[in-house]
Amino acid sequence: MADVKEKTKKEQPSQITYGLAAVVLVAALAAVGYYGGFFSPPAQPPSNGPVVLPLATPEARLLLASFDRGAALTDYSIKYSANDNGAKSSYALVKNGSDRWISVRGTFGKMAGFFGKDNSTDVVCLEYGGIEKCAMSGNNTNMADIAASLKILLPTSTAYLNQKDDTRKLISTGAIKLADGMVKEKAGEYNTQKIRYMLDYSNLTVQQMITLGISPTDESLLAITDQNVVFWIDDDSGLMVKSHATYNNRGTVGFYDTDYSEISTSAAQIPDRPGTLVSIEGFVGFYARSVEDYADRAACLSETGSARDYCFRNIAVEKKSWETCDLINSKEIYESCSLIVAQETNNHAICDALGVLSDECYIAVVGETGNFELCGNLKNQTLIPTCAEAATAGQKKMDEAAAAAEKLRANRNCATDTDCGVFGNAGQYCTPKNTTKVFANETSPLFACLDGVPCSCIGGYCGFAKNETYYACTSGVEELWMEDYIKGLIPGNSTSAEPPLNN
Numbered sequence: 001m002a003d004v005k006e007k008t009k010k011e012q013p014s015q016i017t018y019g020l021a022a023v024v025l026v027a028a029l030a031a032v033g034y035y036g037g038f039f040s041p042p043a044q045p046p047s048n049g050p051v052v053l054p055l056a057t058p059e060a061r062l063l064l065a066s067f068d069r070g071a072a073l074t075d076y077s078i079k080y081s082a083n084d085n086g087a088k089s090s091y092a093l094v095k096n097g098s099d100r101w102i103s104v105r106g107t108f109g110k111m112a113g114f115f116g117k118d119n120s121t122d123v124v125c126l127e128y129g130g131i132e133k134c135a136m137s138g139n140n141t142n143m144a145d146i147a148a149s150l151k152i153l154l155p156t157s158t159a160y161l162n163q164k165d166d167t168r169k170l171i172s173t174g175a176i177k178l179a180d181g182m183v184k185e186k187a188g189e190y191n192t193q194k195i196r197y198m199l200d201y202s203n204l205t206v207q208q209m210i211t212l213g214i215s216p217t218d219e220s221l222l223a224i225t226d227q228n229v230v231f232w233i234d235d236d237s238g239l240m241v242k243s244h245a246t247y248n249n250r251g252t253v254g255f256y257d258t259d260y261s262e263i264s265t266s267a268a269q270i271p272d273r274p275g276t277l278v279s280i281e282g283f284v285g286f287y288a289r290s291v292e293d294y295a296d297r298a299a300c301l302s303e304t305g306s307a308r309d310y311c312f313r314n315i316a317v318e319k320k321s322w323e324t325c326d327l328i329n330s331k332e333i334y335e336s337c338s339l340i341v342a343q344e345t346n347n348h349a350i351c352d353a354l355g356v357l358s359d360e361c362y363i364a365v366v367g368e369t370g371n372f373e374l375c376g377n378l379k380n381q382t383l384i385p386t387c388a389e390a391a392t393a394g395q396k397k398m399d400e401a402a403a404a405a406e407k408l409r410a411n412r413n414c415a416t417d418t419d420c421g422v423f424g425n426a427g428q429y430c431t432p433k434n435t436t437k438v439f440a441n442e443t444s445p446l447f448a449c450l451d452g453v454p455c456s457c458i459g460g461y462c463g464f465a466k467n468e469t470y471y472a473c474t475s476g477v478e479e480l481w482m483e484d485y486i487k488g489l490i491p492g493n494s495t496s497a498e499p500p501l502n503n
Contacts, residue, residue, distance in 0.1 A: 054171050059178040059195050062233060067164030069238035071157040077268035078155070080260040087301055093154060096267045102150050108294040109323075113150040114273045122147050123273055126283070128290040129321060134274040135283035142284045166212075173208045175201055185232065187242040188261065192232040199227040223250050239263055293319060297327070306330060313337040320344045331355075339364060348374050359383055363390050370395030412460030420462035422455045430455035430464045445480075449473035 054060060078093045089106035100115040109128035116122065122137035124147050137143040170176040179196040186192070201209065202225075206216045214221060225248045232242035241260040246253065278286075296319075300311035309328045316324035316337050322345075325337035335357040342350035343364040348371070351361035359378045366374050367390035375387035413432045414420050421433040426447035429439060454465045464470075 054174070054178070055168065057178060057180075059180070059182055059197075060171055062182065062193060063178070063195055063231065064164055064168060066231075066233050066238055066240055067160045067167070070155060071160035071164075073155055073157075073160075073265060075265070075267035076155070077262060077264040077266075078260065079262040080258055082259075083255070083257040085254050085256070085301070091153065094268045094270055095154070096270050099270045100151075100154055101270045102153055104150065104153070108297070109290060111150060113147055114270070115147070115151065115154075119144065119147070123277070124150065124283070125274060126287055126290060128286070128293075129319075129323065131286075133278045133283050133286050134276065135278050135280050138280070140280050140284075143280055146284075146287060169212055170199065173204055173212065175199055175204055175208075175212070187232040187234075188259065190232070190241045190260075191235045192241060193235065195231045195233065197229055199229065200225075224248070234263070237263055237265060293321075297324060300327075306333070309333040313340075316341055317344070322347070322350055343368055348377075351377070363387050366390045367394045368397065370398050409460070414457035414460060414462050417454075417456045420455050420457055426450075430462050432462055445477045446474055449477065 055064075073095075075095050075097065076093070079091065081088065081090045083089075087106065089104060091105075092101075092103040094101045098117045101113065102115075103110065103112045109126060110132075111127075112125040114121075114123040119137055119139055122143075123134055124137050124143065125132060125134035135143065137147045167176065171178065177198045177200070179198075183194040184191070185194045187194075201214065201222060204212070204214075209216045227247045228245065230244045231240050233239065234241045240258075241263060243256075243258045245256045248254070296315050297312070300308055300315065303311050309330045310333065312324050312327045313333055313336070316322065317340050320341055322338060322341045325334055325341060328334040328337055335354050338350050338354055339357050339361045342348065342361050346365055346369050348362060348365045348369075351358050351365060351374075354361050359380050362374050362377050363383065363386060366372065366387055370391050371394070372388060372391040375384050375391065378384060378387060419432055420430055421435075423429040423431055423435065423437075424439045425441045426443070428442065428444075428447045428450060431437070449470050450464060453467065453470050455462065456465045458465060
């Protein structure tokens with residue numbers, strides 16, 4: 001995601017609800033040819049020739065043999081792209097002996113995994129928001145879950161053979177109806193045989209559905225109709241190198257495409273592992289933030305047209321994320337999004353990528369930074385006076401911000417936690433140790449809530465590092481005060497309780 005020009009929820013990270021998880025699952029099924037298990041073209045009318053059992057047709061034999069070819073893979077280097085209803089991702093997978101590597105780039109950013117014989121040497125990387133962090137996976141539960149979301153993409157013999165068995169059952173029960181005839185067709189650099197089929201569960205008996213592991217009452221599955229699939233199978237390797245699947249889910253038309261640019265069945269060089277690693281805690285926190293941000297982006301994918309573009313723009317502006325602007329289809333909305341983010345982040349490099357609004361972008365950045373030199377980048381030189389005026393205003397902003405920061409630094413009363421101490425008759429004050437202030441005797445049940453709360457140097461100022469335990473304690477005290485106060489309002493009752501605090 002560092003290259004923001006490339007087009008391509010709040011839960012605990014251990015639950016792996018990342019947008020990647022959905023992409024990983026769908027792409028993994030596609031990678032082993034399992035759009036034979038979910039989608040599929042209208043069956044051709046029966047011929048007048050001899051009856052051929054469904055599994056004995058040339059189309060079925062070639063499709064099932066492709067799973068066997070996949071199961072036979074030992075070392076490999078595979079690259080492909082996927083388009084899941086407009087959400088684009090790219091994948092690179094390498095296996096060399098016991099070492100495996102995978103890289104996935106999509107709207108969430110970029111993830112990579114370096115996997116060996118066991119978890120002790122596994123490394124996972126995430127590039128998000130222009131920042132890349134890598135950490136050892138080891139046996140940490142959260143990291144193991146994150147690594148698993150990548151490992152599911154790596155082809156395995158078991159996965160291929162399981163999908164072959166499932167597809168064979170779907171063909172034999174009539175759920176998959178293969179179109180008669182295969183078509184020789186070029187798919188990129190590959191010479192292929194194109195196979196088409198349709199998938200329809202509606203005519204299956206209850207027993208057949210149970211045999212397939214499908215619940216007869218699964219309305220979500222039965223709601224998917226018009227499922228059509230096209231596979232392109234390479235003549236040389238026998239592997240699927242392209243697919244196109246369409247379907248209708250309760251009236252909403254969807255699609256999923258894969259396109260392989262490289263399939264090598266020989267050993268390939270594994271990229272070097274990253275030299276700099278962060279702590280597991282630091283990586284998990286970074287990952288969790290990306291999960292939350294991605295959930296916002298994923299919500300936009302359910303929109304269409306300008307609504308989708310404006311949804312991305314709103315997120316980009318809120319997050320100050322030019323990468324999100326890059327997901328916008330409308331050139332006009334993309335440029336307005338980029339201009340706002342450039343101004344918010346003082347990043348004039350964004351202006352270089354704009355067309356119609358490039359001059360306005362430079363002037364907006366100059367108005368924040370006072371950098372008059374950027375006025376020389378204007379396409380319309382008649383706007384230089386306007387740019388110069390913006391530079392004056394921008395320099396004033398910078399000077400005022402610098403003065404405010406200096407004043408803040410000057411007023412700070414601590415540099416480290418050891419500069420602070422607890423004072424007051426109940427330890428209710430956290431101030432610099434060298435204070436000469438005299439504190440009056442005070443009483444309040446709230447003071448007890450400070451017991452165990454660290455007195456620290458926070459942002460240059462001494463103060464209690466209040467936590468959830470502290471706030472739960474004060475909330476309980478205030479509730480008791482409120483109860484006593486209300487009781488005191490009832491005739492015949494009396495209370496000496498203090499009135500509720502006005503916080």
